Amino acid sequence: MMREASVAVCISLALMLPIFSGDAEAQELYKYRGTDGEWMYADRPPQDRRTVEIRALNAVQVQPTVTVFHRLVGREIRLFAQNDFYAPVEVELTLDELRNVTLPPPEQSLHFVLEPQSETLLLTFDALEYATSPVIAYHYRYLPGDPESRHQPDQPYRAPFAVANSHVISQVFPYATTHMTADAHYALDIVMPVGTHIYAARGGTVFEVASTNFRGGLDAAQDGAAANLIRILHEDGTYSVYAHLNWNTIRVNPGDIVERGEYIADSGNTGFSSGPHLHFAVIRNAGMQPMSVPITLEGPNRTAIVPKMGSTLTAY
Numbered sequence: 001m002m003r004e005a006s007v008a009v010c011i012s013l014a015l016m017l018p019i020f021s022g023d024a025e026a027q028e029l030y031k032y033r034g035t036d037g038e039w040m041y042a043d044r045p046p047q048d049r050r051t052v053e054i055r056a057l058n059a060v061q062v063q064p065t066v067t068v069f070h071r072l073v074g075r076e077i078r079l080f081a082q083n084d085f086y087a088p089v090e091v092e093l094t095l096d097e098l099r100n101v102t103l104p105p106p107e108q109s110l111h112f113v114l115e116p117q118s119e120t121l122l123l124t125f126d127a128l129e130y131a132t133s134p135v136i137a138y139h140y141r142y143l144p145g146d147p148e149s150r151h152q153p154d155q156p157y158r159a160p161f162a163v164a165n166s167h168v169i170s171q172v173f174p175y176a177t178t179h180m181t182a183d184a185h186y187a188l189d190i191v192m193p194v195g196t197h198i199y200a201a202r203g204g205t206v207f208e209v210a211s212t213n214f215r216g217g218l219d220a221a222q223d224g225a226a227a228n229l230i231r232i233l234h235e236d237g238t239y240s241v242y243a244h245l246n247w248n249t250i251r252v253n254p255g256d257i258v259e260r261g262e263y264i265a266d267s268g269n270t271g272f273s274s275g276p277h278l279h280f281a282v283i284r285n286a287g288m289q290p291m292s293v294p295i296t297l298e299g300p301n302r303t304a305i306v307p308k309m310g311s312t313l314t315a316y
Contacts, residue, residue, distance in 0.1 A: 064208060064254060066091060066114065066142040068122070077101060077125040077136060083114035086255045087207035087233040088146040090114075092288055093122060095138050100131035111288075113146050116207070144207065145285025149237025156296040156304040157201040158260055159315035160190075160242065160280055161267075166314040167192045170277060173294065175309045178272070183290040187281035188307055194246055194276045196267040199315075201240060201280065201297075203260045204232040211250040216269040227271020227279075230264055234282075238293065243279040244271050 064084035068091070071078050083089050093110040102125055114120050127134045161167060171177055171189035179187050208231040216227075228245035230252060246268030252258060269276040281292045296304035298316050307313065 063210075066140075068093065068138070068140050070136070075127045075129070077127060077134060079122045079124075079136075079138075081112065081114055081120050081122055081140075083116065083118050083120070085144055085207050086116050086205050087144045087231075087239065088113055088116055088237070089142050089144050090147055090285055090288060091122075091140055091142045093138060093140045095136070097135060097137035098125070099135040100128045101125040101134040101136065102128070113148075116205075141288065143285050143288050143290060144231070144233075145239065145283070145290070146237045147285050147287045149284050151238050151282065151284055151293045152236040153202065153234070153295070155302075156298040157282070158199065158298055159313050160198050160201045160278060161192065161315050162197055162199065163315045166312050167196075169307050169309055169311055169313055172307045172309050182286075183283055183292050184279075184281060186292040186294045187279055190278045190280065190313060192267050192276060192278060194266070194268050195249075196278075197263055198242055198245065198265045198267055198278060200232065200258045200260055200262045200264050202232070202234055202282075203258055203262075204234040204239070206252045206254055206256045206258060207231055207233050207239070209250055209252065209254055211245070211248060211265075213247065213270045216244070216271055216273045225271070227273070228265075228268060229271075232258060238282055238284045241279070241281050241283060244268055244273050244277060246270070 064086075066084065066089050067082045069080055069082065071080065079093075081091055091112045091114060093112065095104075095110070104123055104125075108123070112120065112122055125134070125136065168191045169188055170191045171179060171187075173179075173186045176185070179185060179189075208229070210227070210229050213228050227243045228247060228250065229241055229243040230245065230250060231239050231241050233239045242265065244267070246266040247270065249266035249268070250264070252264050258264060267276065267278045282295050283290050283292050285291075295307075297307055297313065299305040300316060302316075
């Protein structure tokens with residue numbers, strides 16, 4: 001979930017801030033009976049002429065973001081960063097062009113860690129007194145998480161479904177079919193029917209939710225961004241991600257504090273997915289690089305078990 005933005009600003013002493021706008025994307029949802037009589041939801045109509053209910057969906061969720069902006073105070077140009085996440089965020093700033101302003105010292109770091117829900121002063125430039133309008137051009141990347149965080153859970157993770165239920169692990173380290181990137185290296189894929197209740201494997205603060213997608217498929221480029229998910233920040237600075245969740249079933253919002261074992265959503269088949277399952281991973285920011293970490297899960301009598309592909313996982 002690396003994000004990047006580029007900004008080129010010509011700043012005059014009569015400062016005007018840029019305005020950004022965007023349109024909400026509308027989707028259509030098709031509801032109809034399947035061949036077995038069950039209700040089906042899809043982003044395209046069935047091929048036959050069965051009765052179909054069509055609903056217009058408007059994406060009204062406001063996703064958190066990080067914005068770098070400037071303010072003029074006298075002859076000072078101050079760069080700030082606004083962090084909307086309920087989690088710390090690392091920002092990497094690149095200065096592409098500086099004209100008619102004082103330069104930052106060579107030892108000035110351009111990596112910053114923003115506190116959750118905060119506005120942070122990054123840099124201050126002085127406009128040269130007898131120069132023409134100063135120019136500052138920059139771009140930045142950001143990634144949730146503090147790069148100083150280390151994975152230090154105080155107990156094994158709870159299996160993320162109802163106690164006394166069991167489901168098969170279809171993919172986990174060291175075997176990988178689709179888990180080819182660092183953020184998925186140690187992720188678990190757990191096969192389960194659509195609508196299975198999902199419970200928090202560890203407590204923390206919800207900082208990102210996507211809940212209005214209903215499409216799933218095998219095209220990574222097209223379907224990858226269409227997964228419903230929850231990200232929960234833990235007290236050690238790592239976070240858990242629960243992905244491929246069912247449409248319109250997420251029961252938490254950014255800023256909510258959830259307890260271990262709390263019911264948070266239903267499983268589904270949204271996003272880049274070959275079939276109904278839950279994708280679960282614990283991730284740390286390893287310096288502008290999201291990296292999954294190995295975990296243990298709670299077994300019988302509070303033992304710690306290492307997840308294995310093809311094994312049956314039971315929640316205790």
